[in-house]
Amino acid sequence: MAFSSALVLTDLNDYIAPSQACIKPVEVTKSEDKGQTEIKVDNEGSYYEITQDGGEEKLEKASISLDDCLACSGCVTSAESVLISMQSQEELFKILEQNKIALEQNKPEDYLTIVISISPQSRASFAAKYRLTPLQVHHRLVYFFKHFLGAHHVFDTSFTQDLSLVESAREFNDRFKHYMQHGGEALEAAKQQQDLEKAVEDGKPKVRARRRKPNATEEAVSSQQDLPMLASSCPGWVCYAEKTHGEILPFITAAKSPQQMMGSLVKDYFAKKSGLTPNQIYHVSIMPCYDKKLEASRPDFFLESYETREVDCVLTTSEIDKMFHEKNLDLATMTESPIDDMFNKVGLDPATGIETSYGVEGSSSGGALEYLFATAARDLFNIPHIKATESSSHVLIKIGKNADVKEYFLVADDGRILLRFATAYGFRNIQNIVRKIKTGKCNYHYVEVMACPGGCANGGGQLPAESEQVINAKDWVSHVESIYQTCQGVLPENNEIIKNIYNEWIIDPNSERAHQLLRTQYHAVTQNLGNPLATKW
Structure with a gap:
């Protein structure tokens, strides 16, 4: 099975950028060579393949469905594309290499504290593919990020889910x-x-x-x-x-959102607790969705006084899994490291005394x-x-x-x-x-x-079922959902750490400072059909 060159529909009026193309790969099944063929178009616009023996076969039209539309990045602006390109595993590796050089050359001013925050949805997806529990996944990701890559802290986005x-x-x-x-x-x-x-x-x-x-x-x-x-x-x-x-x-x-709540927590509360400025921290968020890259790139989440973003880089579940393969690592057999950071919803079950993930x-x-x-x-x-x-x-x-x-x-x-x-x-x-x-x-x-x-x-960045896991897409999503829900639910008001941070960090929930840290705003896009380059974002 192979894929042809992308089908390009050029006559689209999406007003986002000049000559913006909608692209969908078309599946082609290889067959025996029948020699040269001709394509005929009838008065209704239908296409027919004419073989050497004169036979005609009507060709199926390639269609762009709503699902195809949602899976495509055609609605992303050029500016957004640049921002997204800055959020990749290559960028993370550049920062890691920068830290290595800063240590070798004794340049502490170039050294960044690397913080990873992991979404519970990504953990559930990993758990489904590798037949692990979410807690096992968390322990192994801590090892991968801290001891294999060299990150400093690994946090749990379900922690800031409570704040959200x-x-x-x-x-x-x-x-x-x-x-x-x-x-x-x-x-x-x-x-x-x-x-x-x-x-x-x-x-x-x-x-x-x-x-x-x-x-x-x-x-x-x-x-x-x-x-x-x-x-x-x-x-x-x-x-x-x-x-x-x-x-x-x-x-x-x-x-x-929980991602941006973690961004506020890391670049404000955690930075002050650690004696760092926000631009001395490189924050990477692991998410189930590519659109989270767009969210992190929003101007509202850019700290102008320090010229840094609340979330510097977003990597999806599938991008992290790709990193495993590129480095010849298998999450199923990976070493586990203790979860010893703050901002994690992990603790001992009062009834059993066994370590448990909470959500x-x-x-x-x-x-x-x-x-x-x-x-x-x-x-x-x-x-x-x-x-x-x-x-x-x-x-x-x-x-x-x-x-x-x-x-x-x-x-x-x-x-x-x-x-x-x-x-x-x-x-x-x-x-x-x-x-x-x-x-x-x-x-x-x-x-x-x-x-x-x-x-x-x-989410679009989640892991599909493996070929040996014979299960349809709908059942696979249900399976991931059921794994996600195995983590015990704890009400935010019963999370003592959240209450302490809230009282120390936010203090007055009705204050202007609270709104700056915990809330955002939205902006309608002004369309300019006459000149797409003048579209206001």
């Missing part, structure tokens, strides 16, 4: 309160009435109840940009929103929906100890038309729906959510948005 969850929950609660104080109560009452009327209609199909239309005040509330709050931890989704739906940006949560409850997409749902139920409605993943008297779960759409409802004792949450994974589902928001028909309070179908376990 706490900040996101704080933002959602604030948004919901503001929404309710500015006419939201009337709008919610109208929605409750519609729910009741729909229930009547469903029970009596021949009797159609007349729905009350929202009044002007309610419509004004629905047009406010407090709710629904949309997740921001997926940079593919954020990039799409900035470039195509600028009016949606105020709905996206301002809380930084957060919920899906591999970060558990934001589950945590925000439970926190809002407790803080806003005084309903404690609920789990969004488990149906109960207070929790109603509905599966959508596909597995990537789910609805989660918080139900009061009297049957009223208090909260409406949903997931929307994959761009087709995202487009439905965007359409509903634009038309004022989105009734959700929070939507967990992810560009990849299946969420982060299915």
